Amino acid sequence: MGEKWVIDLRRSNSCSVQKGRTMGLGSREKKMNWRWMEVVSLIVLCILGLKPTSIQAATDPSDASALRVLYTSLKSPPQLTQWNANGDDPCGQSWKGITCSGTRVTEINLSGLALSGSMGYQLASLTSLTNLDMSNNNIGGNIVYQLPPFLQRLNLAQxxxxxxxxxSISQMTTLRYLNLSHNQLQNPLIDMFGQLTSLSTLDLSFNAMSGELPQSFSSLSSISTMNLQNNQFTGTINVLANLPLDNLNVENNRFSGWIPEQLKSINLQTNGNSWNSGPAPPPPPGTPPATRRNRSHDSGGNSPSNGGSGEGQKSGISSGAIAGIVISVLVVGAVVAFFIVRKRSKRSSSADIEKLDNQPPQPHQMTPAQEIKSEETSSTFYPTTFDTSAAINLKPPPSDLHKSLDEDDFAKRAVVKKANAAPINVKSYSIADLQLATGSFNFENLLGEGSFGRVYRAEFDDGKILAVKKINSAVLPGDLSEDFTDIVSKVSELHHPNITELVGYCSEHGQHLLVYEFHKNGSLYDFLHHSDEYNQPLIWNSRVKIALGTARALEYLHEVCSPSIVHRNIKSANILLDAELSPHLSDSGLESFAPNTDQALDHNASSGYTAPEVTMSGHYTLKSDVYSFGVVMLELLTGRKPFDSSRSRTEQSLVRWATPQLHDIDALTKMVDPELHGLYPVKSLSRFADVIALCVQTEPEFRPPMSEVVEALVRLVQRANMSKRTYGNDNAAASPRGGGDMGGEDTP
Incomplete structure (x- = not known):
C-alpha cells in the first residue's frame, strides 16, 4: 500500500489536501516522483483557484470611470441593471450590455433601451472597445467629441x-461600420475620410446634412454600402464613381449633374434629385476610360459568370460586348483624329517649309523675345533648332491625341500669369488719410507693437475709430506689393463674429498697412495681467464665454475655411474684447508672412504659448494652434502668465506647473485665479480643466480638433445653465479702456 495526495476542490475559497491510500506498485523512487508532481499541481491550482472572483473583478480603472460617466450622462436609467454611479467593476459585476476581455471593456451594446440624456465625455479612454452600439434610443445633444479610438463598429442610429x-472619427483607421442614420445631424461633411480605408458600410441617411460630398470619400477603398438618402446634399456624386460599391442610395437630396456610368451597374437608388437630362458631356481631354474599382468578392456573388441576375444581363447585351463596342468607337475616332491633325499640320506648315528650303542653315540663336516664347512653349511643343524670325511658327503635330486640336487656343492657354486678386468689400486708404487719422503715427496713439509691426489708434473725420497695423518692412519688403494684395484679399474674406474684421488697407510708396475694427476694452492679456481700478477682474462666466468665442474663431479658421488656416500666433494679447466682453481673434490670415526666424521662434518658445513640436521643428500646424489655445485657457483659469520668470523655477512655465494638477480637484481649486474669490461652480471648473488637459498634451496627434473643443465648451455652458441674464453680469465687470492691442504679438 502506498500514500497518495488527493486534491479536494469542492470548496471555492481554499484548497484542502487529504491523505488517501491507493494500491501502488513499483519502487520507492517512483512514489516520490509522483508525490512531487502532485504537490506542484496542487500549488498551481491553489494559486489559480483560491479567489477566482477577484481575478474577474479587476476592471481597468479608466474603463470603469468612463462607464460611470456614461451612466450619469444617460441620467442613471434603471433599465441599465447592475450599473452603478460608484461601481468600479463593470466586468466582474456583469453590467448590462457590457462585454469584457480580461480587465478591459471590448463591447458596449445598449441598443433599444429607451435611453435619454447624452453620451458623456470620457469614452476616449475605452481604448480596447471595438463595438459601440447605442442605436434606437432617444439620446440627444452632440455626438461625443472624443470617441473610443479603435472602434470597428459604431452604431448611433435612431x-x-x-x-x-x-x-475624431477621421482617426479611426480600424472602423469598418459607421451608422449615424435617423438623427438630426445638420452640418456639412468635413473632408476627413482619407484614412478610413477599412470602412465598408457608411449610413448617414435621414438627417439634414448639406453641402457637397467631400473629396476624401474617394479614399474609401473598402466601401461596399453607402446610404446618403433623405439629406440635403448638393453638387455631383462624381467622387463616388470609382469606389468598389455594391449598394448606393442617394435618394431625396439636391444632387445635380450626371450619374457616373461606373455606378449604373450596381444596386443604385437615385430618385428625388435634380439630375441633368440627356447624354453626359464627354470627359475632359486626357481623361482615361471610365473604370470601376471592384472588390474581390467571395464565392456566391451574383456575377454574370455565376449565372446570377446581374444588372448587366437585363439589357440583353453582355458587358464584354459593350466594352468591345466602346473600344472600337474609340479606336476609329483616334484614327480619324490622327489623319485630320496630320492633314492640318501639313497644310499649315507647307509655306514655311518652302521658305526654309531657300535659306542656309543657321546656328541656334534667339532674340530675348524669342527666348520668352520658347520658355512658354517648351513644356508643350518640341524645341526647334533654327531661327524662327519672320513670324515663322512651325510646330509638329501634337503627340497626345487627347489634347485640343486648336493649336492657337492651346498656345494662349500655355501662358500663365499671376492674377492680382482685388480685395472684396475692403476700402483702400491713402497714406495721407492714415497719417491724418493717427496724428502722423504719433506715439500717443500707439496701441501695441509686435513682430508684425506697430498698431495705432486712428480717429477719422466722421468720428469713426479704427486700428491701423503698420507692417514692418523686414516682414514684407516694399517691393512685394503683389503678395500684400493677395494677403489682403484672403483676409478680407474672413467673416466670423469672433474674428477681428478687416475694414481696409493701404499700399503706397513701399508702405503696407492694414486697417481693422477697433475694440475699446483692449486685449485679454491686459484684463488678466494689467488689472487696475478701471478694469475689474473677469468673473467666471466671462472667462468661459471668452474661451468659447475664441474656440469658435479657431474652429472657423481650421475647419470651415478652405484651405484651412493655421493662425500660428494664438495668445491672450491677440484676443481683443469688445464692450460686451465678447472675444475677437486678431491677426487671422496673416500666417503668409509670419516670421520664421530663429529669433522669433526663440521668443515664442519663451513666451510659453508655443507647442513643443514647433520649438523643435519650427513647423506650425492646426494642432499647434490647439496647444496655444489650451495655454490661453490656462491663463483664464489661473490668472497667471504662460511664462513668468519672477516666480520660482518650478512655477515659471505655466503648462509644466499646472498640467499635473488638472485632474486633482483639491489642487485645482488652489490653482484658480485668486481674483475670482472662489465664485465659480466646482464642476464647471473641473470640466474646463479637462478640456485644457486635452489641448496641451505633448503629442500633437492626441490633441482634439477645435470643433470638438467647441462642443465640449458648449456642453459646459449648457450644464452650468449660463443664460443671457447671467451674461448680463459681465457688463458690470467691464469698463471702457483706451484702446486695444491690435497687434500684440510681443506681450509687454
Whole structure:
C-alpha cells in the first residue's frame, strides 16, 4: 500500500489536501516522483483557484470611470441593471450590455433601451472597445467629441443627435461600420475620410446634412454600402464613381449633374434629385476610360459568370460586348483624329517649309523675345533648332491625341500669369488719410507693437475709430506689393463674429498697412495681467464665454475655411474684447508672412504659448494652434502668465506647473485665479480643466480638433445653465479702456 495526495476542490475559497491510500506498485523512487508532481499541481491550482472572483473583478480603472460617466450622462436609467454611479467593476459585476476581455471593456451594446440624456465625455479612454452600439434610443445633444479610438463598429442610429460628425472619427483607421442614420445631424461633411480605408458600410441617411460630398470619400477603398438618402446634399456624386460599391442610395437630396456610368451597374437608388437630362458631356481631354474599382468578392456573388441576375444581363447585351463596342468607337475616332491633325499640320506648315528650303542653315540663336516664347512653349511643343524670325511658327503635330486640336487656343492657354486678386468689400486708404487719422503715427496713439509691426489708434473725420497695423518692412519688403494684395484679399474674406474684421488697407510708396475694427476694452492679456481700478477682474462666466468665442474663431479658421488656416500666433494679447466682453481673434490670415526666424521662434518658445513640436521643428500646424489655445485657457483659469520668470523655477512655465494638477480637484481649486474669490461652480471648473488637459498634451496627434473643443465648451455652458441674464453680469465687470492691442504679438 502506498500514500497518495488527493486534491479536494469542492470548496471555492481554499484548497484542502487529504491523505488517501491507493494500491501502488513499483519502487520507492517512483512514489516520490509522483508525490512531487502532485504537490506542484496542487500549488498551481491553489494559486489559480483560491479567489477566482477577484481575478474577474479587476476592471481597468479608466474603463470603469468612463462607464460611470456614461451612466450619469444617460441620467442613471434603471433599465441599465447592475450599473452603478460608484461601481468600479463593470466586468466582474456583469453590467448590462457590457462585454469584457480580461480587465478591459471590448463591447458596449445598449441598443433599444429607451435611453435619454447624452453620451458623456470620457469614452476616449475605452481604448480596447471595438463595438459601440447605442442605436434606437432617444439620446440627444452632440455626438461625443472624443470617441473610443479603435472602434470597428459604431452604431448611433435612431437617436436625436444634432450638429455634425466629430472629427475624431477621421482617426479611426480600424472602423469598418459607421451608422449615424435617423438623427438630426445638420452640418456639412468635413473632408476627413482619407484614412478610413477599412470602412465598408457608411449610413448617414435621414438627417439634414448639406453641402457637397467631400473629396476624401474617394479614399474609401473598402466601401461596399453607402446610404446618403433623405439629406440635403448638393453638387455631383462624381467622387463616388470609382469606389468598389455594391449598394448606393442617394435618394431625396439636391444632387445635380450626371450619374457616373461606373455606378449604373450596381444596386443604385437615385430618385428625388435634380439630375441633368440627356447624354453626359464627354470627359475632359486626357481623361482615361471610365473604370470601376471592384472588390474581390467571395464565392456566391451574383456575377454574370455565376449565372446570377446581374444588372448587366437585363439589357440583353453582355458587358464584354459593350466594352468591345466602346473600344472600337474609340479606336476609329483616334484614327480619324490622327489623319485630320496630320492633314492640318501639313497644310499649315507647307509655306514655311518652302521658305526654309531657300535659306542656309543657321546656328541656334534667339532674340530675348524669342527666348520668352520658347520658355512658354517648351513644356508643350518640341524645341526647334533654327531661327524662327519672320513670324515663322512651325510646330509638329501634337503627340497626345487627347489634347485640343486648336493649336492657337492651346498656345494662349500655355501662358500663365499671376492674377492680382482685388480685395472684396475692403476700402483702400491713402497714406495721407492714415497719417491724418493717427496724428502722423504719433506715439500717443500707439496701441501695441509686435513682430508684425506697430498698431495705432486712428480717429477719422466722421468720428469713426479704427486700428491701423503698420507692417514692418523686414516682414514684407516694399517691393512685394503683389503678395500684400493677395494677403489682403484672403483676409478680407474672413467673416466670423469672433474674428477681428478687416475694414481696409493701404499700399503706397513701399508702405503696407492694414486697417481693422477697433475694440475699446483692449486685449485679454491686459484684463488678466494689467488689472487696475478701471478694469475689474473677469468673473467666471466671462472667462468661459471668452474661451468659447475664441474656440469658435479657431474652429472657423481650421475647419470651415478652405484651405484651412493655421493662425500660428494664438495668445491672450491677440484676443481683443469688445464692450460686451465678447472675444475677437486678431491677426487671422496673416500666417503668409509670419516670421520664421530663429529669433522669433526663440521668443515664442519663451513666451510659453508655443507647442513643443514647433520649438523643435519650427513647423506650425492646426494642432499647434490647439496647444496655444489650451495655454490661453490656462491663463483664464489661473490668472497667471504662460511664462513668468519672477516666480520660482518650478512655477515659471505655466503648462509644466499646472498640467499635473488638472485632474486633482483639491489642487485645482488652489490653482484658480485668486481674483475670482472662489465664485465659480466646482464642476464647471473641473470640466474646463479637462478640456485644457486635452489641448496641451505633448503629442500633437492626441490633441482634439477645435470643433470638438467647441462642443465640449458648449456642453459646459449648457450644464452650468449660463443664460443671457447671467451674461448680463459681465457688463458690470467691464469698463471702457483706451484702446486695444491690435497687434500684440510681443506681450509687454
Amino acid at each position: 437617436n436625436s443627435f444634432t450638429e455634425g460628425i466629430p472629427y
